[in-house]
Amino acid sequence: MNRPGLRERKKIETLHRLQEEALRLFDEQGYDATTIEQIAEAAGVSPSTFYRYFPVKEDVVVQDEYDPLIVDVFESQQEGTAPLEALRAVLTALFREFTDEDIERVRRRVRMIFSVPALRARQVGQSAATERLLAQMVAQRTGRSAEELEVRHFTALVVASWTVAISAWAETDGTKDDLAANLDKCLAHLEAGAPL
Template sequence: MNRPGLRERKKIETLHRLQEEALRLFDEHGYDATTIEQIAEAAGVSPSTFYRYFPTKEDVVVQDEYDPLIVNVFESQSADDAPLDALRAVLSVLFAEFTDADIERVRRRVRMIFAVPALRARQVQQTVATEELLARMVAERTGRSPGDLEIRHFTALIVTSWTVAISAWAETDGGKDDLAATMDRCLAHLEAGAPL
């Protein structure tokens, strides 16, 4: 995977700092009682900088930097790989890059999303955006249209598998190996036809 340049790394550091301070303030004061101005001040940036990273308060929890990385790694996989194999490889590469701090941030974000109705609603919108992103990637690989029913169904199943795996993992105290294994287990179950 191509490592981000200095400018991109600084953007990611600021994004993470905003998320960390937001999660801390939400834990201390509650989601509804915390303002964007308070988050920005705690992170040492202006409210306008907050809005450059996150269009809404919900997005500071729901949004992350992973979609462009998913595209980058997916496109680097062999064109001969089936889409599901390529997506499983994407997860393997991404998890190899995660730090303990990344994993803990993901866990806190997921737990917050499931605890706050406004965040759950925003997560639905983010899920649709991820499905559309995957549909474009898979369609290009297979020479089909992103709007094909089978493409849309496939990518919806992938995102649902990821969501189930992440939510089940977030209920535990496991690390990145546990998250990677849980996500791969869900994809393997899907590949097998989801037998019971």
């Protein structure tokens, strides 16, 4: 996986700082009672900087920096690698780079999404965007159209698998299951035809 340059690292640091302060404030005073201005002030940036990273308040929890990394690793997979195998490799590479702080941030974000209806609703839109991204990646790898029903169905199944894996992990508050293992197990089950 290509390491981000200095400028990109600074952007990710600011994104994480905004998320950390937002999550702290949401825990302390509740999601609805927390304003964008309070989050920006706590993170040491202006409200306009907040909006450059997150168009709406919900996105400070729902949005992350992983999509470009997913594309980068997926495209680096050897030609002829099946899409599902390539996606499993993507997750392995991605989680290899995760720190304990990254996992904790994901845990807190997922917990918040599950507890706030506005965040759950926004997450539906984020999942749809991820499906479209995956459809474009898979279409390019397979020489098919991203609009084909089978391509769209495949990517919807992948995103649903990820959602189930993350949900099962979050239900234990991240203390029982390993997130990376859950994600891989769900994709392996899908790869095997989801037998019961």
